Each structure stands twice: as structure tokens, then as C-alpha cells.
Amino acid sequence: MTLLELLENDSRLTAKELAAILEKEVGDIKKEISELEEQGVILGYKTIVDWDKTDREYVTALIEIKVIPQRDRGFDEIAGKICRYPEVKTVYLMSGGFDIAVLVEGKTMREVALFVAEKLALIESVTATATHFVLRRYKDKGVIYKAPDKDERGEGII
Known part of the structure; x- marks a missing residue:
């Protein structure tokens, strides 16, 4: 290694x-x-936290965004604008059916929905969005989250 x-x-x-x-x-x-x-090769050091084991209430969403790239600037300016929102945790340029993938955190689904409707959707080059809420994390950044013990109450019942 x-x-x-x-x-x-x-x-x-x-x-x-x-x-x-x-x-x-x-x-x-x-x-x-x-x-x-x-040199900027190492950008920072982060801790992976299982927030589900704390009192913190939050929701994470993956938002797919279709955009019209800007002349002479491509996707960089739009991605830079999206990066500046504090709700945004991750931004990727993608291949496939949409252009940009964004991971967003908020306190509630409504808060995330309002962020999409009132901020992301209003960016001039954005033509469409699709929001997917994370229901459960199994693995993040190479770390496997411990699954709850299996519920075996129904076994053996006819």
C-alpha cells in the first residue's frame, strides 16, 4: 500500500x-x-459518523440535475455555484441520463424539497431535477454500517 x-x-x-x-x-x-x-493532493481529514445512532435529525437526498452547459465554461460554473450552498455535501459531473449528481443534507424532507424548488431549480441552466431520498445507509466511503440485529419474531409461525 x-x-x-x-x-x-x-x-x-x-x-x-x-x-x-x-x-x-x-x-x-x-x-x-x-x-x-x-500540493493539494490531501485536501482534508474527515470522520465518518453514523448519525442514526445520535439524536441529530436529518435527511440525505441524491439529486439528479440536467443542465445546459454554458458556452466556453461547460459545467464548471454551474457546478461551482451549486457547491457554494451549505446544504450541498457532494457534487459530481456524471455521464448518462443526467449531468450533475448532488448529495444534500437537511433537517427534513420538506427542507430538502424547498432547497430543490427554491434554489437548484431556479439556476438558469437547470432544465430538470429528480430527487431521491436516502432511506438507509449500508456502506459509505468504504465503511460498512452495522445492521441492526435480525428480527426473528416471525420464524416458526405457521
Whole structure:
């Protein structure tokens, strides 16, 4: 594995642990990480939280957006505009039946629906949207969420 792969899998690994795994000096690992951060290769460090196990109420939606690309700017300007909304967590340019995929978080389905209707749909180049609400997460960013214990109350009943 490379340094980047190790950090992507577990950013909590210390420079000492990384050095041992990669058979390098701790100082070399620290220097390499610093250079990767300065070059913009490493953009940040995130924690994956299972919000369903907390008191936080929220809803996530995947929104498909069809747009008319702008002359000389393509999709970049529209994607940049969408990225600036705080509700938006992820933006991808896609191939297939729609152009841009957006992951949005809100407190309620209504809040997300209003965001789509009052903000995204009003962007001049947007021609259509389709909103899909996430009902349950099974795996996110390579991490499998623990499923609840199987309900076996109905087994054995004729």
C-alpha cells in the first residue's frame, strides 16, 4: 500500500505507525504528508459518523440535475455555484441520463424539497431535477454500517 492509500483508509494512523508499515523514517513520512497537503493532493481529514445512532435529525437526498452547459465554461460554473450552498455535501459531473449528481443534507424532507424548488431549480441552466431520498445507509466511503440485529419474531409461525 502507498502512504495515500493508508491515510485514505485510516487518517488516524500516526507518522510513527505509517513509517513502520511503509518501512520509512518518521521524518520522511511527516515531510511527505506535509508536501502532499501543500500540493493539494490531501485536501482534508474527515470522520465518518453514523448519525442514526445520535439524536441529530436529518435527511440525505441524491439529486439528479440536467443542465445546459454554458458556452466556453461547460459545467464548471454551474457546478461551482451549486457547491457554494451549505446544504450541498457532494457534487459530481456524471455521464448518462443526467449531468450533475448532488448529495444534500437537511433537517427534513420538506427542507430538502424547498432547497430543490427554491434554489437548484431556479439556476438558469437547470432544465430538470429528480430527487431521491436516502432511506438507509449500508456502506459509505468504504465503511460498512452495522445492521441492526435480525428480527426473528416471525420464524416458526405457521
